[in-house]
Amino acid sequence: MSRAFYITTPIYYVNDKPHIGHAYTTIACDVLARFKRLDGFKVRFLTGTDEHGQKVAKAAAEKGMTPQALCDQNSQNFRDLAKTLGASNDDFIRTTEPRHVRACQALWEKLTAAGQITLGKYEGWYAVRDEAFYDEGELVTNAAGEKVAPSGAPVEWMVEENYSFPLSQWQDKLLAFYDANPDFIGPKSRFNEVYSFVKGGLQDLSISRTAFSWGIPVPNDPKHVMYVWIDALTNYITALGYPDDTADFQAFWSGPDSFAMHMVGKDIIRFHCVYWPAFLMAANVPVPKRVFAHGWWTVEGQKMSKSLGNAIDPNAMVAKYGLDQIRYFLLREVPFGNDGDFSEAAIAGRINGELANALGNLAQRFLSFIAKNLGGVLPAPGDFTPDDRALLTACDGLLAQCRDAMERQAFHDMIEAVWGVVRDANIYVDKQAPWSLRKTDPARMNTVLWVLAETVRHIAILIQPFMPTSAAKMLDQLAVAPEARTFAHLTPAHALKGGIGLPTPEGVFPRYGEPKAGKGP
Numbered sequence: 001m002s003r004a005f006y007i008t009t010p011i012y013y014v015n016d017k018p019h020i021g022h023a024y025t026t027i028a029c030d031v032l033a034r035f036k037r038l039d040g041f042k043v044r045f046l047t048g049t050d051e052h053g054q055k056v057a058k059a060a061a062e063k064g065m066t067p068q069a070l071c072d073q074n075s076q077n078f079r080d081l082a083k084t085l086g087a088s089n090d091d092f093i094r095t096t097e098p099r100h101v102r103a104c105q106a107l108w109e110k111l112t113a114a115g116q117i118t119l120g121k122y123e124g125w126y127a128v129r130d131e132a133f134y135d136e137g138e139l140v141t142n143a144a145g146e147k148v149a150p151s152g153a154p155v156e157w158m159v160e161e162n163y164s165f166p167l168s169q170w171q172d173k174l175l176a177f178y179d180a181n182p183d184f185i186g187p188k189s190r191f192n193e194v195y196s197f198v199k200g201g202l203q204d205l206s207i208s209r210t211a212f213s214w215g216i217p218v219p220n221d222p223k224h225v226m227y228v229w230i231d232a233l234t235n236y237i238t239a240l241g242y243p244d245d246t247a248d249f250q251a252f253w254s255g256p257d258s259f260a261m262h263m264v265g266k267d268i269i270r271f272h273c274v275y276w277p278a279f280l281m282a283a284n285v286p287v288p289k290r291v292f293a294h295g296w297w298t299v300e301g302q303k304m305s306k307s308l309g310n311a312i313d314p315n316a317m318v319a320k321y322g323l324d325q326i327r328y329f330l331l332r333e334v335p336f337g338n339d340g341d342f343s344e345a346a347i348a349g350r351i352n353g354e355l356a357n358a359l360g361n362l363a364q365r366f367l368s369f370i371a372k373n374l375g376g377v378l379p380a381p382g383d384f385t386p387d388d389r390a391l392l393t394a395c396d397g398l399l400a401q402c403r404d405a406m407e408r409q410a411f412h413d414m415i416e417a418v419w420g421v422v423r424d425a426n427i428y429v430d431k432q433a434p435w436s437l438r439k440t441d442p443a444r445m446n447t448v449l450w451v452l453a454e455t456v457r458h459i460a461i462l463i464q465p466f467m468p469t470s471a472a473k474m475l476d477q478l479a480v481a482p483e484a485r486t487f488a489h490l491t492p493a494h495a496l497k498g499g500i501g502l503p504t505p506e507g508v509f510p511r512y513g514e515p516k517a518g519k520g521p
């Protein structure tokens, strides 16, 4: 039975246009999804849009649109962005779809039946921008002397009759769950943050609103709509068919071979790591296996925001630098989990240094040499020297290192491991100098060229999740058949055969901002 991996992005609010932060999460999930598919897993990758709630209703009113019209328009922007980013999502969910309304109402009814929902009066601080409740003690004073949420969002005092979920009663069960599942939250620093938050005591949670109507009606009491977070979180199981016990639900959520994982930004960890498992446990639905909260991108040290007008448009970045280049940059620049500052100067540096020079040249030089001097035929190797063996052994060891990195969502560690071999291979070329062996020792030259080709085969197979188009071009140039590009092919048994014809090589990684070098050996 194949192991199953379910990966989700947050569903994005449709009140605004997508920016580089949204693109970041989607790309990270896509890389994981592609990695797992190549590693033989059955994968389901979900993204989508979060369309209900006060924030979206307000944005629509400000634009003089109906909420539905705003949702239709802006949801499409996120769908288009996923496509532009090369996301391999299997599904795109919108919370205004009937399948989702049905799932939310079913979950609500389960919680009601379990005695977990009661009607009462709620008073407290609410931040519409975060769609979140805050305790008095969490509020901070901003530069203007106003009381605001820790995120800086304005808060208002809310008094409403609503339905409430007894979150306070779940404190011990949540702590026991975290203790038993130390890998539930990554990175470790976020685990500790959530743990101490829960340990500090939990307040019951208001889970319906009556002040506006843009939401999913509460079953049997439609003057209430569901709190947008109970609605939003449920999307992850809606997409697997909940409340029906479908084959997908079993494969990706509840079954013994399932591994469900949510990727989120650090801003929404409390919803995913505290509320969501509490709702699920209360409804007797299995909880996901892992939530990873990545860091935050700023621009020149400042928060990206509409009011500052500094949001980075991912479409523009892709158009300017190339899709694979942006995918690589975002996951290479900052250790995943840390915050980072977005700088275009850094993009050009990585493109030229790591892609064009280090990897691009490595492949281009020996491939053009073969095309020019050996009639485009890959030579067969002779006996290996210790240097050949060292490089081939490094290639063989890569997959284990990459798997280990990706189990921790340490994209940067995987890239570093692969680029370690790129560096080794460049040192090897300089030392072996195959170009000067043509006259003196053609047999040795053949071996060196083959070792280089086999090394690039490993590298190209492994970087497919990050840079699918460029990796495919490299594998085309090595005449690797499309069906021979999975991680199962990273063994000596699938090594390149001497004597195969290679297509005319072309540069895969152009330099940015300088005339094309295009030099052969």
Ligand code: ME8
Residues within 6 Å of the ligand: 009, 010, 011, 012, 013, 014, 020, 021, 022, 024, 025, 050, 232, 233, 234, 235, 263, 264, 265, 266, 267, 268, 295, 296, 297, 298, 304
């Ligand atoms: O929170 N840096 O939606 P949202 C890095 N609808 N990542 C960023 C970012 C930044 N500056 N800005 C946004 C919501 N993100 C809810 C989610 S899920 C059931 C409901 C990414 O449109 C990051 O993943 O505000 C963050 O968690 C998400 O976008 C928030 O998107």
